[in-house]
Amino acid sequence: xxxxxxxxxxxxxxxxxxxxxxxxxxxxxxxxxxxxxxxxxxxxxxxxxxxxxxxxxxxxxxxxxxxxxxxxxxxxxxxxxxxxxxxxxxxxxxxxxxxxxxxxxxxxxxxxxxxxxxxxxxxxxxxxxxxxxxxxxxxxxxxxxxxxxxxxxxxxxxxxxxxxxxxxxxxxxxxxxxxxxxxxxxxxxxxxxxxxxxxxxxxxxxxxxxxxxxxxxxxxxx
Amino acid sequence: xxxxxxxxxxxxxxxxxxxxxxxxxxxxxxxxxxxxxxxxxxxxxxxxxxxxxxxxxxxxxxxxxxxxxxxxxxxxxxxxxxxxxxxxxxxxxxxxxxxxxxxxxxxxxxxxxxxxxxxxxxxxxxxxxxxxxxxxxxxxx
Numbered sequence: 606x607x608x609x610x611x612x613x614x615x616x617x618x619x620x621x622x623x624x625x626x627x628x629x630x631x632x633x634x635x636x637x638x639x640x641x642x643x644x645x646x647x648x649x650x651x652x653x654x655x656x657x658x659x660x661x662x663x664x665x666x667x668x669x670x671x672x673x674x675x676x677x678x679x680x681x682x683x684x685x686x687x688x689x690x691x692x693x694x695x696x697x698x699x700x701x702x703x704x705x706x707x708x709x710x711x712x713x714x715x716x717x718x719x720x721x722x723x724x725x726x727x728x729x730x731x732x733x734x735x736x737x738x739x740x741x742x743x744x745x746x747x748x749x750x751x752x753x754x755x756x757x758x759x760x761x762x763x764x765x766x767x768x769x770x771x772x773x774x775x776x777x778x779x780x781x782x783x784x785x786x787x788x789x790x791x792x793x794x795x796x797x798x799x800x801x802x803x804x805x806x807x808x809x810x811x812x813x814x815x816x817x818x819x820x821x822x823x824x825x826x827x
Numbered sequence: 828x829x830x831x832x833x834x835x836x837x838x839x840x841x842x843x844x845x846x847x848x849x850x851x852x853x854x855x856x857x858x859x860x861x862x863x864x865x866x867x868x869x870x871x872x873x874x875x876x877x878x879x880x881x882x883x884x885x886x887x888x889x890x891x892x893x894x895x896x897x898x899x900x901x902x903x904x905x906x907x908x909x910x911x912x913x914x915x916x917x918x919x920x921x922x923x924x925x926x927x928x929x930x931x932x933x934x935x936x937x938x939x940x941x942x943x944x945x946x947x948x949x950x951x952x953x954x955x956x957x958x959x960x961x962x963x964x965x966x967x968x
Contacts, residue, residue, distance in 0.1 A: 620837050627836035633902065640905040644912030651916040655923055662927065677864065684860050692853040695894045702843040797838025810894045817886045821879035825867035 611704045612795050619798030632800055639804045643811050650815055653767050657822060660763065664755050671751060671760035672823060674740055679731050680824035683723055684816065690719035691813040697785075698806050701799040709802075710789050716809070717782045720775055727772060741765070764823055771819060774812045781805045844899060852893040859886045 612618075625631040661668045697712035739747030742762035751757040785805055788794065794802055863882040867875065892898040897906050 618837070628839045629901075632839050633904070636900075637904050637908065640908045644908055644915075647909075647912040647916055648919070651919055655920050658920065658924060659927060662924070677867070681860065681864050685857065688853065688856045688860065691856075691890065691894055692849060695849050695852075699843045699846070699849065702841060797835070797840070799839075807895055810890050813894075814887050814890050817890065818883050821863055821867070821883050825863060826876045826879045 612797070613704060613706060616706070616792045616795045618795075619793075628797065632803070635800050635804060636807070639807050643807065646811060650767075650770070653763070653770070654818070654822075657763050657767065660759055664759070667751075667754040667757050667760055670754050671740075671757045672826070674735075674738070674748075674750070675764070675824050676731060676734075677824050679726055680820055683726050684820050686719050686723050686726070687813050687816050690716045690723070691810050693719065694782075694806050694809045698799060698802045701789075701794040701802050702796055704796050706789065706792070706794070709794065710786065713782060713786050713789060717779060717786065720779045720782065723775055724772065724779075727768070735761070767819055768823070771812065771815050774815070778805075778809050778812055781808060844893075844896075848893055852889050855889055856886055859889075 619628065621628050621631050625634065693712045693715045697709050697716060700706070700709035700712055735741060738750075739745070740761050741747070741758070742765050743758050746758035746761060748757070782805065785794075785802060788801060859882050863879055866878055866882075869875075871878070891909070897909065900906065
């Protein structure tokens, strides 16, 4: 299979770092390193999920009542937006692998817009409503509607910390995707080199993965 | 696997997965999202959590296997690393909850299981008691 076939003009061909034998080892090493990082992420979010399980078992009525104050339509919309952006991210990588750079840029832009949409829905529509109602963590909790259950502020503490940490990851992901768009414009990605795309893709799918668990645990079954 | 020996050591030469794999995964994820939201409208008590978690695990598996490509990786290192992470998450979650769920069944003063009953001992006591205390309990009976 000829490698030069189909590589458009204006692409900057990749040179392997001097500390690697060839592109294949370089690619695998980068990927393995990122998976190890993702494991630390699993354990960081894992700590919060353990806290969630603990308090949910301690006060199931609180979680049952408090979760009704969250908006299922907004949560579902955000799930669809995030799954869609995961799909376009995977498609952007695939486009680079088959040397369709224009398509890759379109998919990356859609991914970035979807990530921004996720944050707008969360910060612009969901959270202001909670600030207004006072369904906030600990000290700031002023909501009047949940008087019959114990410590409802704990539910909102977990909600804001867990979705907040996830939101920080979405913001970091937006930065990374912007970086990819800049590199893509410079013609850095093609079938012979797409490591940053692949790595950012892994990160972005992980962000999707966390949301896949946050959504049912907070919005659906409380 | 798409792992041909490349003529140019500076460039990788990977074959992408077919388009239908990505589209199929995407549609399956949307379908499962619809399913989990639909089921949440009904109230089955504890079953809601079980069903929601099973759907979430199915969705997560799709993302990890196809979008993140764990199924089609050239080597098994990423899979081993990821499963190790999940294993440690299990160690984190499992014993924590085991401790928590079984606290009620432990006699706080003696550290023994309350359910254990033995002939000649008070309920929940399975180890020999100190002489004086034993006599006091017997007298109370």
